[in-house]
Amino acid sequence: MAGASYPGHMNTPDDDWLRLDQQICFSLHAASRAFNGVYRGILKDLGLTYPQYLVMLVLWEHDELPVKKLGEHLRLDSGTLSPLLKRLEAAGLVRRERSARDERSVEVRLTEEGVALRARALQVPRRIASSTGFGAEEIRMLRARLDELTTALDAAAALAEGQDGPSAAEQPSGASPGLRRM
Amino acid sequence: MAGASYPGHMNTPDDDWLRLDQQICFSLHAASRAFNGVYRGILKDLGLTYPQYLVMLVLWEHDELPVKKLGEHLRLDSGTLSPLLKRLEAAGLVRRERSARDERSVEVRLTEEGVALRARALQVPRRIASSTGFGAEEIRMLRARLDELTTALDAAAALAEGQDGPSAAEQPSGASPGLRRM
């Protein structure tokens, strides 16, 4: 330990917060990448990347979906999804065709090969779960916690974006500041 | 709801796992990106990206560090750090110089400007914390949980890499499949 000595600097609560901040944001970042790494190894057999697997999970539930809906499920925009879906299409797992009723929209649909892949994917979750060493209940609790966090963070981000405040001093606004748009 | 109907498919525990898997891996992924988004907005003022901020946090603690050590702290390799550090150097926040004692190593050191930036960064954690709506204690608990998870996942990944099994059909090995090595 023994951090850098900042001359004329007492150890203020701010410094502690900075250290804590380092820890929580790093922890989440690291956990996400560690998860990614484990999935990478397991999904290699299926020829999928982790984000591609997430897309397939949604499609296995819904079969056909416009890109927009897919993006809402995964919180990803077309800038990410378009090239990803093109790769899935090149791999023969999905087909993309413009909707007849709304020419702006593109429907993503599983091919037979894409449907068939699901059978092989059924083994993935067990391998992941055993990698975590967590039980189903622990996983559920952690998930609930993370979802809380995501909801709060998204709301805060939307709020900040809405008026790009000078910096901090925003009123907490008590009630539901939530999603004015979308 | 009402997932796709897989003809001739009963709803097995595997299906439930697949849904749960979707939820946990998605939750972590989403939380990480939500965090990233909030940081992005706040760090814009400092001219830093989120990973750059992580690097600066480490340097504010250690002042000078070889790239290797930096990578160990952050679990990042030179493929990620080299270009990132080059950008920080271009921004005038760090200097990189080859170590005199070991010409392979590159020491990363804060410039005065880099040290000065710390004062402005002291406000970041409070703004983040207020965005999460979590208290210090909740954050600490979540962090502990995530670190557990990361440790388990890294161990599992190292193990898998070690022998890169054929694919699925490994014997479940009965008892604790967990961490034979490491």
Add this chain to the structure above:
DNA sequence: CACAATTAAGTTGTGTGCAATTGAATGGCG
């Protein structure tokens, strides 16, 4: 000392993630 193995950074290539922009299609409104 010579030489193979190891180690540290850097480089290349692929795949996200996201902001900003583009272009086509749609819907609303006078």
Add this chain to the structure above:
DNA sequence: CGCCATTCAATTGCACACAACTTAATTGTG
């Protein structure tokens, strides 16, 4: 009907992440 704002997907540009490879320096061994 004509026009304009909105919506959706795709594209562009930038910054990670990470595997695989390259290059240079160091270490270990005979």
